[in-house]
Amino acid sequence: MLNYLWSLMILIGITVGAFTGNLQELTHGALDSAKEALTICISIAGILCMWTGLMKIAEKANLIDGLARRMNPLIKYLFPDLKHNEKAKKYISTNFIANFLGLGWASTPAGIKAMEEMQKINKNKKEASKSMCMFMIINMSSLQLVTINIIAFRAEYNSANPSEIISLGIVVTVMSTIVAIIFTKIAERLVFK
Amino acid sequence: MKIFLVMSDLIIPLTFFIIILYGYAKNVKLFDTFIEGAAEGFPIVMQILPTLIGLMVAVGILRVSGALDILSDLLKPLANLIKYPVEAIPITLMRLVSSSASTSILLDIYKLHGPDSFIGRFVSVMMSSTETIFYTMSIYFMSIKVSKTRYTLTGALIANFSGVIASLYLTEWVFGR
Numbered sequence: 210m211l212n213y214l215w216s217l218m219i220l221i222g223i224t225v226g227a228f229t230g231n232l233q234e235l236t237h238g239a240l241d242s243a244k245e246a247l248t249i250c251i252s253i254a255g256i257l258c259m260w261t262g263l264m265k266i267a268e269k270a271n272l273i274d275g276l277a278r279r280m281n282p283l284i285k286y287l288f289p290d291l292k293h294n295e296k297a298k299k300y301i302s303t304n305f306i307a308n309f310l311g312l313g314w315a316s317t318p319a320g321i322k323a324m325e326e327m328q329k330i331n332k333n334k335k336e337a338s339k340s341m342c343m344f345m346i347i348n349m350s351s352l353q354l355v356t357i358n359i360i361a362f363r364a365e366y367n368s369a370n371p372s373e374i375i376s377l378g379i380v381v382t383v384m385s386t387i388v389a390i391i392f393t394k395i396a397e398r399l400v401f402k
Numbered sequence: 403m404k405i406f407l408v409m410s411d412l413i414i415p416l417t418f419f420i421i422i423l424y425g426y427a428k429n430v431k432l433f434d435t436f437i438e439g440a441a442e443g444f445p446i447v448m449q450i451l452p453t454l455i456g457l458m459v460a461v462g463i464l465r466v467s468g469a470l471d472i473l474s475d476l477l478k479p480l481a482n483l484i485k486y487p488v489e490a491i492p493i494t495l496m497r498l499v500s501s502s503a504s505t506s507i508l509l510d511i512y513k514l515h516g517p518d519s520f521i522g523r524f525v526s527v528m529m530s531s532t533e534t535i536f537y538t539m540s541i542y543f544m545s546i547k548v549s550k551t552r553y554t555l556t557g558a559l560i561a562n563f564s565g566v567i568a569s570l571y572l573t574e575w576v577f578g579r
Contacts, residue, residue, distance in 0.1 A: 210537070211500055218460035218503075226467030235466045242462030246455040249509065250447055258443035265439020267421045270428040321545045328546040336550040337543070345542060345554045349533045350561035355413060356530040362509060363526060368517035376409035377572050378530030385531060385565035392560050396553040 253361035260357040264312060273315065277302035287347070287390065288340045290330075297326035301344055308352035320348060339401050343393050350389035354379050406576045450502070457506040465510055486570070489514075489521050494528070494566055498559075501534045520579050528569040532562050 226235040267273070280302040284291075291297045300323035307316035323344060331338040337345070355375055363371035425432050464470050474488045481488045489511065496504040508529055515521045535558045543551055 211503070214500065214503060215456060215460050218464050222460070222463035222467040222469050224467075225469040225472065226463070229468045231467055235463055238462040238466030239459050242458040243455050245509075245513075246451065246458045250451045250454060254444055254447040257447050258440040261443030261446065262436040262438075262440030263418060263421055265442065266425040266430055266432060266435050268439075269430045269435050270421070270425040272421065272424055275424075317541075320542060324542050324546045328548070331548075335548060337548050337552050337554060341548065342552055342554045342557065345539065345551075346557035346561060348542075349535050349538050349558040351531050351533040351565065353530070355417065358505075359508075359526050359530050362505075362512065363517040363522075366509075366512040366517045368522075370410075371517070372414060373407060373410050374523055374526045374530065374573075375413045376406045377527045377569070377576060379409075379413075380406075381527060381531035381565050381568045381572060384568050385561045388564040389557060389561035392557045393553075396557060400552060 249362070249365055252365045253358070256357060256361040256364065260311075264310060267310065268312075268315070273303060273306050273310070273312075276306045276309075280305065287343055290338070290340050291327070294326060294330060297323055297330075297340070300326060304344075304348065305352060308348065309354050311353040311355060311357065320344075339397055342396070343390075346389045346393050347386060350386045351382050352386065354382065403576050453502045454506065457500075457503050458509065461503075461506040461510050465514075487521055487524065490525055490528070493525055497529065497532055498535050498562065500537065504529065504534075520573070520577065523577050524570055524573040527573050528566055531569060532565045533558075535559065535562055 223232075223235065226232050277299065281298075284298050284302055288298065288301065291301075300319045303319040304316050304323055307313075307319060324341060327338055327340050327344070328334065331341070356378060359378075360371045360375070363374070422432060425435070470492060473492060477491050478488050481491055493504050493507040493511065496507055508525055511525055512522055517523070517526065535555075539551065539554065539558065543549075543554075
């Protein structure tokens, strides 16, 4: 995907630049952007390392497992078909909690294992099951509560209060997840009678 | 509205407090573990670097060439119709496809308008509360070779769309336009 997208962006940019006569500034723009990318990475590294350090404590203290267990009632409501599949439910809740905390490296493997477990009890292996649809839609509605990257970027660009948007992000994340659940519950009734 | 700002101020200190207290209760060696985790963060950042260089250069070229302005001009009538900020259209679409490419556009917006402008705040909230749909869907479904995904894409797009609209109105309501 990015192979096409990236080359397309550059080809279009240079073509348009040639027509508008901006080729000299375009060269400067390309060089400046490359330089800026490095500056940004270095300056967000501090904030990101602080966060991964804190999250390591959460990980070592088994916070993910602790919170995942509390999600049981909700998981039961969302995935009635997985009543007897403890493994799938465990992977799903691990994926959700890791997503809440923004631990990408922990959420993706758990998510893929959850999909594999759901595939085992899927009647038609080519089609997504009810539980898979629910899992994927919730997952893609965005669950991460504190997006530390965005805060770090805002800080790098001299925001007066980089973290002022956290609470709005959380409220919107919760809202879009609720929309996702409502939609999926309705779609389930229509598609799987 | 002020409650949102108070909440924003509370969240990071509260996260620190709760996690450290929880770690203490579970007998985790707190500072050693923090150092260990912080050390793991640095390679993560450096892994982003090549991708970010590539995409920021591409966005930079698009910006300077005037191509992004042409795109915005083309989409302006449509955006005005639904009262959507024109500057945010490229990032809204890119968000669905690629996380790193949309991040590069985000940085371009910060540079151009500033993170504390209306548009800067709006895209910050939007990026915090939406996900890269097409990418996520392809890795998960490909891993188990499911090709018919039923209503998954529709659901994901509806959730994304409601997130975008909610970000817009909430930002306007809390910070003003």
